[in-house]
Amino acid sequence: MENKSVDLTLLDGVLEEYASVKGSLITILQNTQDIYGYLPKEAIELISEKTGIATSEIMGVGTFYTQFRFEPVGKYLIMLCQGTACHVNSSELILQTIKDELGIEDGQTTADGLFSLKCVACLGCCSLSPVMMINEDTYGSLTPDKTKKILKELREAAQ
Amino acid sequence: MRIVIGQGSCGIAAGAEKVRKALLKTSVDPDKISITGCIGMCYLEPIVDIYDDDNNLTRLVKVSENDAEAIAQFVENGDRSAVEKLIVSDEDSEFLTKQTRIALRNCGIINPDEIDAYINADGYTALKKALGMTPEEVIDIIKVSGLAGRGGAGFPTWFKWNAARQSAGEEKYLICNADEGDPGAFMDRAVIESDPHNLIEGMLIGAYAIGAKHAVVYVRAEYPLAIKRLKNAIAQAKEKGIIGENIFGSDFSCDFMIKAGAGAFVCGEETALIESLEGHRGMPRLKPPFPAQSGFWRKPSNINNVETFANVGWIINNGGEAFAAMGTENSKGTKVFAVTGKVKRSGLVEIPMGKTLRDVIFDIGGGMKTDKPFKAVQMGGPSGGCIPADLIDTVIDYKALGATGAIMGSGGMVVMDESTCMVGMAKFFLDFTAKESCGKCIHCRIGTKRMLEMLDRITKGEGKEGDIELLEELCYSIKDGALCGLGQTAPNPVLTTIKYFRDEYEAHIKEKKCPAGECSDLIEYKIIADKCRGCTLCARNCPVGAISGTVKNPHVINTEKCIKCGKCYTSCKFGAIVKE
């Protein structure tokens, strides 16, 4: 993916609010990711400068939690639930379907930048298992066919 | 008449928001349409409740946006015929009527976005009452109630409160652990989404009891709706002076803060949670010192989970004895379970302690959803274990469940039928704990990984004689040596499955067979010629071209080529493909 320059002024508000509040690193990183979709290196360096927290510590925190990403993600972020109920109800088949349909593995983004796949911890919608979330929307009671249909609709919607 | 739409995360995922939007487009007065949280009958979502002016309820289930007009007809003209098919059955109604709801008492009834709805349901009266007592008296009531930590460990709540109260220092913290990370558990999410003020009230009472001026809720990031509703509730409570300085005119002041987790199961462990609250990697601290002495910012801190706090207000209002009257000798009150998996009616079940697993799974849950028999129930998630069918009459009680090798846990109850491979189940949980291990201590970091590798080999048919014993040895060493609860309990899913399903492990290792037919490396797909109609669907679905045959003639699977993806199996409309 192209390395576009990162507009660091977007971070001003977040840093103003939290930079001097101790214990706020995770909150700052969450806000940063909301802005850029991921944690750009330049942003991490700026956060370090403003908070006085070393970049090694920020990276330590950033890489510890699964929520944080260091690469931009696709237009649609598919979060496939890996919970127990989903497992029992064959989420493995759904994972395989997504991989086959999109030709990507967990953690990867399609070449056209449309879809990213991420297997996530239980989404807590166990009664609808197997479940996935795409961006803000939750899709439940998935079957391979239903999954294919959803992906197809999203792809068409994007065109 | 008013319309209430169940809008927990499950409901929304099932289409409740679409239903609400569709209803708003009808002629029904928008002011009559409101929402509530999670009713708990997740398998019937989306659910629309219609109350007449005498507050009589008509519950409509599995509603779709296309039903909006019919609902409007019913509300405006009383025309039942159009919604008849949506009305909940008597049988399904029993799912709720057989429960005893304390922690969930307002869930699915009141509007979680309105503080007045909570206040109208006697909300914040317990806080007012508590502020009229001394903190010691409050702790005493909790002691009498026998309330124990609902997060899993079952430690007496009053004891923790008392320890934090006794701890020296002016600055103290009351923390709520809403990092509900067990896969298969969503009780806490439902409470926060459906009745956030109940949590706030319980926490404020706790803060008063221990002498904390700061209350913090640590919510997992995967629960955006819960965070949103809780934020809203905090703002409303502040506005009403329920949070802040001199609450209800008393000397008691307390502020409130929400911190969102960022995706780490280990942060459910209290010292890791504190590290995370401070903005660090969520790696557990050594104990001692315990949080009651040195916790958040090294100040005395008390941590309880959501469901624990959700009981507090009721206990203060109804008395410790009333709570203690429910349950067994060593487990008091009620417990909420998230019942999921291969069960017919999945959702939230709150019942008094002392009921049996059978009561929950068969009486309330309606038994199995498929024709395959019940095999086991997994309780306590990655820290818990699998309880087999012949222990279905085990009483819900900390001790009795502990004796099976599983634990009460936070309330996840995943029901499994004969198609679930128990070695695969153990592998599933080890995969989870290995991924979630913080990496600090050797036993957990490397031990869970090595267990996972062994289980993986076994499910691939590469297990060897002695593997079960080696797994057991490793399990006991990890239990003994791991630094925190995550590691210490990580072997439980393996130990319980070995204990109750050893023959299944042996079948994988010795006969290279998976009795449940789930481990793809150990099964073969075959087409029964008599049943095959030659529709060619399987051949078209096969990604590797392993199926051959001509139209209207029985097809054949080339087992050499077959990658066992199971696509033919799921695509066949005639049941002609079998796993062996």
Add this chain to the structure above:
Amino acid sequence: MINLTINGKAVQAPEGSTILEAARLNDIYIPTLCYDEAVEVYGACGLCVVEAEGIPKLLRSCSAKCSEGMVINTESERVVQSRKVAMELLMSAHDGDCVAPCQLNCPARTDCQGYVGLIANGEYDAAIKLIKNKIPLPASIGRVCPHPCEKACRRKNVEEPINIAQLKAFAADMDLKSDNYIPEVMASTGKKVAVIGGGPAGLTAAYYLTIMGHSVTVYDMMEKMGGMLRYGIPQYRLPKEVLDKEIAIIEKTGVKLVNNVKLGKDFTIKSLKEENDAVIVAVGAWKSSSMRTPGEELEGVYGGIDFLRGVIKGNAPEIGEKVAICGGGNTAMDACRTAVRLGAKEVYVVYRRTRAEMPADELEIEEAEEEGVIYKFLTNPLSFNGEDGKVKSITLQVMELGEPDASGRRRPVPVEGKTEEIAVDSVILAIGQKLVQGDVSELKLNERGNIEADPDFFTTDLEGVFAIGDATNRGASIAIEAIGEADRCAKAVDAYLSGKALDTRVPYISKRDESSIDYSDRKKQSRVTPKVLPADVRNKNFDEVSLGFTEDEAKEEASRCLECGCREYYKCKLLNVAQLYDINPERFKGEMPQKYSRDENAFIERNTSKCILCGLCVRSCREVMDLHSIGLLGRGFKTDISPAFNLPLDQTNCTNCGLCVSLCPTGALTEKSVLDKQVPLNEEYSEETVEIDGQQASVLVSRYNGKVLRVIPNDELSRSMKLSREELLELVK
């Protein structure tokens, strides 16, 4: 003070102490890997666990506080099991070699990487001392050894192995050319040892026992010492002048040498035992093996070593113009090349397999060919045919290769009915050698007819009599094998003489999985071999063929070493703890958490595949230095320690204070020494006080062979100065 009981002993500790502090205060050892007073307790390694009466869980003693009346057990079965599994898990994820494969494959465990590295640095003096810890005859062995070390050398996976044997000969020659290294001999023990046989085994045992303070005499039947090295190896390969010099050094060390005395004639084992406290039998195997081929008794058919010995002693047998040598080993090579030098016109080597299976050294095979030797591969003598009792021809059975045998080599099988005949004037059978049994009839022999000696203690059925080398157990082998036995035997004899117990257990060491090693990042650099005399010059005389390394060649060759063995071997805390428990990490073998990688700056080398995530580096950098140059990355099994964004250390704010390195319990972080090529050495460390800017500061100084190799800041002041390596070295000058 608090009163408590640890391991049954009543002890006291100050109020507020942890159990670990209390134990250390009372000299009770509890292992730790992630603990250090300099930083906050962490609790990661879990090795410090102890059991306390009345407490169901194991306690981490680094954090659990003592309380009055506590009863602690630091070594209970449960505690030991927990530590053992912890170490097994840890080592299953520790991707490193404690010791280089060359050293492990040397039967004498010679520190090849050590001396190769020292040679690369021009430290020849230190190199010879290191070699002589294991081999007292390195100039000779360096010339003749079939070098199993080189077979294990991983450089072969890049292009070719290091020329380890020749480098050893080079270092030894340097020593012979200058003041010879004579080791320091310990105070006399007053014990007397007799060694029968002055070959490599006997001389080695005598040398090391002498160093240990015993009075040793070597008895040998030949005119001169050296055994097979002298009488079995041709002059052109090992000039006897070199051997003489090395034996002279052994003699100078204090070994008494007695020649021309024969076991069974001049003395018996028992008679020697009566005069000595111990006897070592190292008589060798001096009889050529038979092929059991018809015609072996004919005149003109000689045994390989008999032939070589005759030539060396100056009474070469008549071999004529056409000579056939049977066999494919180094003795066959020695015999054929000797035959060429004696003037034979047609020299054949008859070998039943192909060139690829020949056990002889490849260089020998090539050089013999250059000298005109004709190979008859895939042939096997059926009969030696004679006239008037003298050999005239050989009938050869033509062979082909079949299925692999137990040794992995393809088994030669006869091609039915296909034979060949070659005319010869003489035949030399170079197919092995045997013990002359009559010499050792006082001792119990095994079914092979060799002396039965204990494989660990080298004892025989006679009290105080030990046996080593070619005469024992499995029979003849290579010299370095005998030397290794002799070294271990010397320790066994010393233990016997002093009444001490000898621990023969092989301590655990970590080894990398050979198949997992990636060499793609290594630049190719050809193997350097010493120049040799041209074939048409050397085939006419017995001058040494190899001209030996020049200094430049030696350094260039030595610099190719991949440095497989860990530099921290001598002070690795991880290895120390691992060796305390009977561990078998193999049972938990699985994926390695980190790829083997190196990051280095002028001072520090990081190797994350060896990291055990004790966190001491990260914590000390944060808590003590407030630098945060490195941090933890990721989580779980794949947790890594690295500077932010995986930058090299050079691009961080690291001040090279060295604190992390000194706290690292293993080889994940190492401080480079002043040597150009880094070498694992058993350095001596001492804390020294120096003056920095007029203030007293403490530094840690390491020395090897008298040379300062590193100066490491050792207190707040010295760490805060951010001194360069040159400045630090200047402090102790």
